[in-house]
Amino acid sequence: MSLPELFIKIPSSSKILHKLREQIRKFAASLKLSNIQIDNVELAVDEAVSNVIRHAYPRRSDGLIQVRAWQDLGKLVVAVRDYGKGYTPKPVNLATIRKVREELSRGGMGRYLMKQCMDSVQYISLPYQYNETRMIIKISPQVINRPKEYPDFSPGLPEYSALQ
Amino acid sequence: MAEFRIVTRPIEKRNTILLEISGWVDLASSLLWEKTMRGYTKTGEECMVLDLKYMEYINTRGLGSILVVQKYLDDHGGSLILVGPTERVQQSIEITGVSRVIPTYETLEEALQENSDLKQR
Numbered sequence: 198m199s200l201p202e203l204f205i206k207i208p209s210s211s212k213i214l215h216k217l218r219e220q221i222r223k224f225a226a227s228l229k230l231s232n233i234q235i236d237n238v239e240l241a242v243d244e245a246v247s248n249v250i251r252h253a254y255p256r257r258s259d260g261l262i263q264v265r266a267w268q269d270l271g272k273l274v275v276a277v278r279d280y281g282k283g284y285t286p287k288p289v290n291l292a293t294i295r296k297v298r299e300e301l302s303r304g305g306m307g308r309y310l311m312k313q314c315m316d317s318v319q320y321i322s323l324p325y326q327y328n329e330t331r332m333i334i335k336i337s338p339q340v341i342n343r344p345k346e347y348p349d350f351s352p353g354l355p356e357y358s359a360l361q
Numbered sequence: 362m363a364e365f366r367i368v369t370r371p372i373e374k375r376n377t378i379l380l381e382i383s384g385w386v387d388l389a390s391s392l393l394w395e396k397t398m399r400g401y402t403k404t405g406e407e408c409m410v411l412d413l414k415y416m417e418y419i420n421t422r423g424l425g426s427i428l429v430v431q432k433y434l435d436d437h438g439g440s441l442i443l444v445g446p447t448e449r450v451q452q453s454i455e456i457t458g459v460s461r462v463i464p465t466y467e468t469l470e471e472a473l474q475e476n477s478d479l480k481q482r
Contacts, residue, residue, distance in 0.1 A: 211389035215364065218387075218418070236449045240456075243420055247388040297458040298432060301425035306457055310421055313456045 201227060202267040209250045209260035209281070217264065218243055221275070224266050228273055230336050237314035238273065238334060244307035245277040245330045251304075253281030253328055272316075273336050278329040283322030364390045367397060370412065374473065376439075378406040383415035386423030395426035402430055407439030410472065414445035424459050431463055444472045 203224040207213050221242045225235045246262060254260030263278045289309035290296045300306050311318045317333040365384035372379035378401060386394045401409065409430065431441040443465040446454060454460050466472035 211387065214387045214389055215385065232448070233452070236452055239418075240420075240453060243387060243418075247420060247422075250388060294458075294462050297462055298428050301421060301428050301457060301459070304422050304425060306421040306425070310453070310456055 200268055203265065205264045207246075207262050207264065208258055209254035209262055209279070210258040211247070211250055214243060214246060217246060221264075221266065225273060228268055228336055230273065230334070234334060234336070238275065238332075241311040241314040241318070241332050242275055242277065244310050245275075245332065248284075248307050248330070249277060249279045249281070249328075252284040253279040255282070257281075268336070271336055273334050274331065275333075276329055276331045278327050280327050283324065283328045286320060365394060365416075367401075372410065372469075374408070376406050377408040377410060378404055379410045379412060379469075381412040381415065383417070385416070385418035386426075387418065387420045388422065391420065391422040391426065394423055395429065398426050398430045399433075402433050407434065407437065409434060409439070409441045410444055410469070411441065412444045412469065413450050414447065416447065416450050419450055419453055421453070421457055424453060424457050428459065428462060440476070442466065442472050442476060444469050 201224070203220065205217065205220060207217060218239050222235055222239050225238045230238065242264065246264065249260075249262050260279060260281050264275065265278070266273065266275045268274075286308045287305060289300050289305060300309070308318070308320075311330070311332060315332040315334045318330065319332075320328070320330045322328040365382060365386050368381045368383075370379045370381050380401065411427070427441070427443075434441050441463060443454065443463055445467060446465060451465070454463075454465060464472075464476070466475065
């Protein structure tokens, strides 16, 4: 029996985001995530793809974005990959109300929100190859065989390059 | 086509505008959202109540625009409050820290009771 998996290719157009959110919600629901977890996954994926549209493909609506989601050992893994410009995520400071205002006003909260919504968020940028945000959230603790084509994520380059 | 809709509702408070918002705000609609919200600050009302019970989704940019409007009203002696967000929207409000900046109430009645000083002139 094949494991549930979602693989979507979309252009870097914000007009398609609501359809992507619907697909992600349906997939997360099919894995029996709680409603709050489904909301969290939706938020995180929306912010990740929005970041790609804004930063990796600025002023372009034809850039390729791949969203892959799969179940792995009681976790839902979502990888958002693009082939555009990489960027360096900036740390978010919410220490004061003024800082909250500043961060939200400059549009720099997406990454922070992803980290709050998911158990793990990692970003890797391989120049002239691809950029990927990989997000993980724990679901019910059932033991599932991992598909061979999706190795464990590690920020280390050698394992990650196996994804190509 | 705008993904969100804003309807002005009557409210028994002077200098206050009540906006009922439905639909969603994401990257596609965030610029129009900000422009529209800024437009409502030009109506002359000092206080704004955003009724979010029909709002399905809002991303961080959409929340940023609400903060911009709140800052404007605050600087001009007014205020902004949020009412009745769904769980989904409430989650975004809390995670991003917006709930620390803008008061949020479950119902309009509760909001009006707690904010009886909402510019009653």
